[in-house]
Every structure is written in C-alpha cells, then in structure tokens.
Amino acid sequence: MKKNLTVLFTLDGLEKVHLYKDVGLTPYYLGKEYNLDVDIVYSNSEKKELPKSFRNVSLIEIKYYKIWSVLKRIDKFRLLESFSFYKYLIKNAKKIDYLMFFHIRLDKFFLVLLYKFLNKNGKVYFKMDSDINGVLKSNIKNITFIRKVQKFLLRILLKKIDLISIETKETYNEILRNGFCNKNLSNKIVYIPNGFDEEYLIENKVKMKSFEEKENIMITVGRIGTEEKNNEMLLEALNNLDLKEWKIYIIGSYTEDFKEKYDEFIKNNQDKKETVTLTGSIENKNLLYSYYNRAKVFLLTSKWEGFAIVYPEALRFGNYIITTDVGGARDITNNGKIGVVTEIENTIQFKNKILKVINNEINLEEKFNQSLELSKKQFLWNEIVKNKQFKKFFNEE
Template sequence: MLNWTSLLHFSLESACLQKAEVMIPLYLKNYHHNLDIKIVYPKASQNAKPVYGGTFNDMSGSQKGYTIIQTCNLFVYLLQNAKKIEHLHLIHFIKSTFLYGLIYKILNQKGKLYIMMDFDPYKHNLKTVFGENIPIIRILIRKFINFFIRLTDCISIETTTGYNFLVNYSGEFQKKLVYMPNGFDQNQIDQYTQTTLQKENIIITVARIGSYQKNTELLMQSIAHLCDTDSEFIAKNWKCYCIGPIEDGFQNYINEFYRQHPKVQGRLFFTGSIFDKKELYSRYQKSKIFCLTSRHESFGIVLVEALYLGNYLITTDIASASDITNQGELGTIVTQRDYHSFAKAIENGILNIDKYTDTIYKTHSEIIKKFSWHSAILRIYNKLYK
C-alpha cells in the first residue's frame, strides 16, 4: 500500500466532506487501489468523524482561523512522518504550503508532492499574492516560485481562467499545472435523488444566506423587482427558495425586507439549513433555475450539482462561470451586479425555460464527463501515475 496523506491547514467539519480536498483522494483510490489514505487536520469542536482518516489534535484548542500553533503542530507531524508519506497532498498556494512542501521534499526526495490550488483570479492578484508589487523583491519572489514549482509533481487549478492566469505568470506552471474543475459526487447524488419528481416553477439558491461573499441581497432585490412589475415570475406563479444557514443578524434584514416589499410574501422563502440529503437534492430536482449571486468564488460546487440535476444557471461572473455554463450555453452570466440586470436574467430564463432545459438534458452526458469526480479526477491520476 502507498501512503497518501492530505495535510489540511483547517479543521475538517462535516460540511466539508463533499469538497475537493476530501473528494480528490477518495476518487483517486478508485483508479489507484493501493492508496492508503490519511487526511490530517487540526482538531475543532465540529470535526467530522474520522471516516476517511485520522485527525490531528490541535494543541491550542482553537476552533477558528489558522494559528501559529496549528502551523507548528502540522510542521512537527510532517517532520515525524515525511519519510512514511509517499504522496503528500497540500491545499492552496500559501506560505504554509511552501513550508510543508520544502520540508517534505528535503526529507523525502522520492515522494510525490501534489498541490491543489483554490485560486480566484478575480479576487486575488498575483502581484499581491506573490509580493510582486514590491519591486525590490520581485525577482527573488519569482525565482522562489519557479523553484518551488519544480519541486512539485502536480498542481491543479479549478478554472480555465485561473489556469491561463498562472501560465502567463510563469512558464514553469505550464509544466506541472493541470486544469481540473471541482466536481460533484455523482454516487451520493444518485443515492438520494428520486426519479419520480417533476420540475416545478421554482428558483433556488444554496449558500450561507446573508454572508458578504454570497451577496444574498442581490437575489432578494431582484425578486422584489419582479414582484413589483408585470413579470412572467408573477404571471406564471414562480417561487424562490433560499436554502442554507442564515448568518447572525441577517434575519432582521429579512424581516425588514418583507415589511418594505410586501409583494414578495408567498414568493420568496428562507428554509434555513437542510441537512437531510434526500430533502436537499429533492429541492434541486424540483427547481428549474438555480441562482448564484456571489461577489467572488474560486469555483462554486453548487452550480455543477444544480446543472447535473437539470437546473438552468443564472450566476454572477465568478471565475468558473464560463466553464460551468459552457460559455453561456447552459446559463446566463450577469456581469453587472445590480438587481435590474439580475432580474432581467431571471425573467429571460423563465421566458425560455423549456428551450434551456431541453439543451441541458441533451448535454447531460457531457456534463457528467466534465464535472463528475469520477471523470474529472482522471486529469490528476494521469499526471501523477501515467
């Protein structure tokens, strides 16, 4: 058996179990059966059960953030185990990744080093990330980055926008960089979905409701605008459901929003978190349109889950939007983030929903081929083991 260790610098809570950092080693094992997977992460009160590997106890007891003590603890763990680890999987292109990667390669030169980036070129600027806005150290930073890239065996990036951005930064990236979109867990979705459910005139979003990043206000204002006008949303009796935990203090905003926009009553709903997978995926199955209003995202797994379950997508221009919608064929990308533009996109989606839904079903096999983990993971497997 080959030891594969994923070293995470954040606590692995139950909500993270469908994210790439867990899915990648699990699906790699489908193709490389000799992998012995261990996922190592700091301990917190909400840790997921160690189904997929061992937890690494954080001596500080911290539950939030990334502390110096956590860094030291993970560093010590790596010192003690580097020679036993044949494949090291690190997350993000950050200072701790450079530290752990260097130590690992010093102690185990034959080991394979894989970096999974989580990089939003619209949010981050390489000049800021790599300190290139400081002229004095510009050359040194670039030399170090190129040196570190050469130490790796594979680096993955989840969007073509990010891929092109990084390749333009350094030709060294092109030698090791692989475009691999974050996928959906087809096995789990199929386990919980129901074949008898019919589509209804429903719009959904799934997010941390009220967080700054997710920009829920944009969707709320768009629905209010549609309710105040002679729209198809009203004429065809559509409804919108916001699914997910409601941020502290945002319930007051919702209450005031209902008071100011009474026409949204009975049209706009907030469900809170839905932990039951069968219930959650039934919402995806019954809806026709999925909206994402984020100010920034490196990817947005909810979009590919919604697409797989037959939803037309309306999304802000996050880094992955063009990839997921196939350059706008399977959804609308709203570049101007005002509610008039977003409401117009929703109205257009409603007017043409039969045509859009038909296109999605015709391309369903291509969606699976591109975005299911079972298929997407082959890009990493071929780079590391072929």
Template sequence: MKKIRFCTLYPRGSAVEFYKDVGQIPYTLAKMGKAEATMICCYATKEEADLKKMPELHYEQKKMLCGNQTLTGLLYLLTHARKIDWLNVYHGGRHCYYWIKLYKLLNPKGKVYLKLDLSYAGCEMYQNSEKERNIFEKTATVSDIVSVESKKIKKLTAEFTKQNIRVVPNGYINEAETIPQVNREKQFITVGRLGTPEKATDILLEAFAQSANSHDWTLKLVGSVAQDFQTWLEDFYNRYPEIKERIIFTGPIYEREALYREYRKARVFVLPSRWEAFPLVGPEALHNGCRMILSDTIPPIEELTGNLAYGEVVKAADVESLKEALIRETERNTAEQEAEEIATYAREHLSWYSICENLLTEMEGEI
C-alpha cells in the same frame, strides 16, 4: 498496479472539509482502488467526520502544536514522509513550502500535489505583492503537480510561475449516477450562507422583485440567514409586500438527498456572488439538472455553464443585469431533455470520480 500512498495534509481542517475537495479527492482515489489514502486534520474527531460514509479513507486527527499549522505539519512529516508517495497540500503559503522542502529532503522520490483553490482576490494578492508572489513561485517550483479550479485562474497564475498549471475543478458528491425524472416547478433556487456580503442575497432579492411582474415564478433560498440581514429583509418586504408569498426561505438543509430534491424541483440555479473561488453548490446544481445564472466574479464560468451552453453570466452587484437574466430564463422554451443533458455534462466533467480519473492520469505521468 501498486496502490499509491496518498496523504492530504491539512492541519487546520474541521469536519466540513471531508465533503469538500480536501476530503473528497483522497476518498475518491481510495474508493477507485487506486490509493491508500490518508487525511490529516486537527479539528475533527472521527465521529464528527462521519467516516462510516467514507470507509475507504484513513483519517488521523492530530493535535495542533502551539496553534501553529506549520509546526504541526513538519512534525507529522518528520515521522511519516518516507511512508508517503504523494503529499497533497493546499493554498501555497509559506507553510506549504516548508512542508514540501522537508518532505522531499526525507523522501527524495516523493511527489507533491499542490491544489491552490484561488479566487480573483487571491490572484490580485500575488499581483500586488512581490513578497507573496515570490513564495508562491518557490512553492510551485518544488511541487510536481500544481492545479487551480478554472481556466480563467490558470491564465492569471501563469504570470507568476513557470511551472505548468493544471485545471482540477471541484466536484459534487455522487449520490446517484442519474437523476430521477421530475416535473420541475417554475422556480429559481439559490443555496448558501444567505445575507452575507459575498453571496449578494440582497441583489438577488431586489432583481427578483423587480422582475416579478414579468413572470409567475417563485424564488427558493436554502441556507442559514445572517442575523444582521434581518433588518434589510424587513425593509425589503415593506417595499414589496405583494411578492412575499413567492419567496421561500427553507433554512439550512444538511441531509444531502433532501437538498438534491430541492435542486430538482427548480429550473434555474442563481448565484450572484460578489466574490467566490469555486462554489461547490455549482456542480451540485448541475448534477441535478439546473441551468445556471452566475455573476462575472465567479472564475469557473466556463466549467459551470458548459461554455455558456447551460446558463449565462451577469455583472456582479448589478440588479438590472440580474433582473434581465431572470426574465430571459422565464421566457426560454426549455426542452424536457435539457435537465438530463445538463446532468450528463456534470457527470462527465464535474463528478469527483471523473475529476480523480483525470488527476490520476496526471499523477501517473509524473512517476
């Protein structure tokens, strides 16, 4: 079978995109031997992208024209549209609509995959703005495949378009097929930009402190800490000095295998975010055998808990709800094989390989 010429057009992208869906989908399709994949960004050099780890992916850095991603994308398509079988774009704004219209004008047989990456807030924008809703409908209509990351968001976006919406979740980078057997500690873990409003680190720390007398677990927090969170943290330790030794801040961990080792030490991953779209740390935690506690503002609850088989949901920004969930997890009689079962679920549903296999089937159905 002839390889698909697949191009991800994302002018505003930087080096970090290569390890998110923007980079992992074209890379995985190429690694599977199914595509000649190209990625277009403006804010990452080849050295920053570290392409030695992604040799199958062809990357081109382009200059952003007048700070305008719409113009940058249009210029690229003027000279490359006929060389692309599948154009992959993100988020569904006006720029995507203009790109798709030009692409299909120059290449009538070309196909388009639009990946939306929507949160509940994004859906509310479409619900509240007829203008934005109309441009979304136009963009979806001229696309061949439109996907969101969760069943809950699919249900909401179905109100805005007659186009069939697929679910294509985000995945984890697959360093190893199986996780090594480890003796897990009595530990909760969270990973992210700590102390930012959306991550609700304050809620997590308060809930842990209030639950601490009911168990002997520790809490590990991985990631950078917002500067303006330090004052809150000092006050927190003044109020709960007795648990300071049970709370571990590691700082950011950039080396993936080192981060995965931290996941594997813990039993439960906690993400009490006030808002999210599809947190990439979720599939990582599952891949490494962690159970999940997630707030109800995170749309992919079903996808990240195996329909609640591997975790539970708490009310966002609710200390009492999270406190009770933490205590319940410490009281569970967890079977030794559960971590392996969770990792198997992640491998079958949330590895980039399994995700791209399903996407490829959808793409072949459109040809």
C-alpha cells in the same frame, strides 16, 4: 502494497460538510481510481464531531496547539500553529508517497521542505483553489519589499511542488500565459474543475426527476449573507417583481444582518411572503438535493468565487444556471450557451435574466437536457480523476 496519499488539511476547522466538498471528494476519488490508501490529517481548534473514516478515507485528528494572538500575527509561516503537522511528517513522511495540500500559501513552505527532505521520492500535489484575480495579483512586479520577499519564497515553494491543479479554464490559461508569481508552471499545471459526487446518488438511491416532474422553482445555495455571496442583490432583483407561479428558496445558514434585510424585503413585498423563502441551513444532503431535484433554475449572485461547489451540483440536476461572472461561471454554462452569465453586481441585468425565465422566453427543457449532457462529460468526479496528467502523476502511465 498500496501507495499512500495523505492530505494535510492545515486550514483550521475541518467539518463533516467538507467531506462532501472538494476537500473530501478529491482525495476519495483519486484513491478509488488509483488504488491508494488515503488519509486526511487535520487539527481543529474547536472539537468537531467527525467520523474516523469517510468511505475509504481515514480521518486522522492531531493535536491543536493554541497560540497567543500576538504570536499568530508574527508567525507568518504558522510554524507554531502547525507544530502537530511537523511532528506528524517527521514520524510518517517516509510512508507518504503523495502529499496533498489545498491553497498555495507560505504556511505550507516549511512543511513541503521538510517532507521533501525526509522523503526524496515523495511527490507533492497542490489543489490551488484560486480565482484569476489571485493569479493576476501574484504577477504584479511593482510591489513592496515585504511582498518581494514573500514572492521569492513562494517561487522556491513552487519549485518543490510536482503537480498543481486549478479549477477554472480562465485561470488555467492565464497561468499558462504568464505563470504564477511570474514563474512558468506549464510543466506542472493542470485544469481540474470541481465535480459532482455521483456515487452519493447511487448509495442513497436518489431518483433524478425528469423535466416534466420538476416544479417552477428557483434556488440559491450557500453561506447566505456573507460579503462574497452578495445575496442582497437577489432581494433587490426580486423587489416588486411579479413571480407569477414561480417560487424561490434561499438555502443555507444566514447572517443576522441578512435576516433583517429579508424581513424588510417581505414587509415591502407582502405578495412574496409565501413565494420567497429563507430556509436556513439544510445539513441533510438528501433533503438539500431534493431542492435541486425539484428546481428548474439555480441563481448565484456572488462577487467572487474560486469554483463554487454548488455549480456542479446545480448542473447535475439539470438546473438552468443564472450566475454572475465569477470563477467557474463560464465553464459551468459552456460560455453562456446552456446558462447565462451576468456582470458582477449588475442587479438590473440579473433581474432581466430572471424575467426571461418567468416570461417563458427560455426553453428550459432544452437547457435541462444540455446541462445533464455537459455534467456527464466534464463535471463528475469519477471522470475528472481520469485526467491523463493525474494518471502520469500517480504512475499509471
């Protein structure tokens, strides 16, 4: 009989796009590698159009209980808002061999305790999804009384967790040195980066372009205009810059504020009306990947990231990555050997790295080949899930 892996997606707002990110791909590839029945259990405050299954993963929607905003502020453990998840565990905990969560937060505290009480042999896995700043903050000792209480409870939660994965080497090494919430986690922490969904390319017969087939295109992909993405910095870097034969596509849903800034940018840079394009959201994955496939360069201007999903996507298509120094930047560029990492919010430095590409000072064909090699070795989900600590956790060793 197959064992069961259940993801409790307690974060509000599961959407179809999440299934092609770590939320859907981590459990899918784990299930495929270790022959597991996989369920993702979710509760949405708004009705979303979602399938009943994703590949071999069952999607189980449970009731969302609407809570008054005043109660939300009081209910730090989200006991009321997560009521459906407690009901689900009471009914199904004994059938769940492995329980998985995203983000180590106190709203999972009693869910984990309940599961461990109902299923003594059950194992709990957390995909941490944190940057180094979150870890450093957790280890600060001079804190308020409320923070001390929260930290105390988080340390209890950490004891109940059997396996924790973190996405970047920098954060992983920091936890090994100093712990999380000042708790030593060396016996249960594992470095697991986000990866690329190679199976998608096979299923959809996506033909990878050779370097010779690529075009002089740079792209950035994300939630355009949000504070963390800092896309305004890209517009500043491109201001009065001679792009020569290069084109730039800014891809993703955008805020009205950013649209105004983009329009102003085009007004002041009429020569870029046809060369710097704000595409809007591209939900069709094949169409989105066609941009990666055509492009030679990927740009990321973020102020902070855990480990951006766009990184392994850009790497898999051989894009030369120019990125600010956020979570995962050094891992995905092999410490700046095959891409380049700039200081956060350093517009001039970022602009100069783009100029080097435009002026043919970078051997993009060499970087293309190195990117494909690194992607194959370290950033494909079907290989990532073969990690020896995953094998041990899922009783393969």
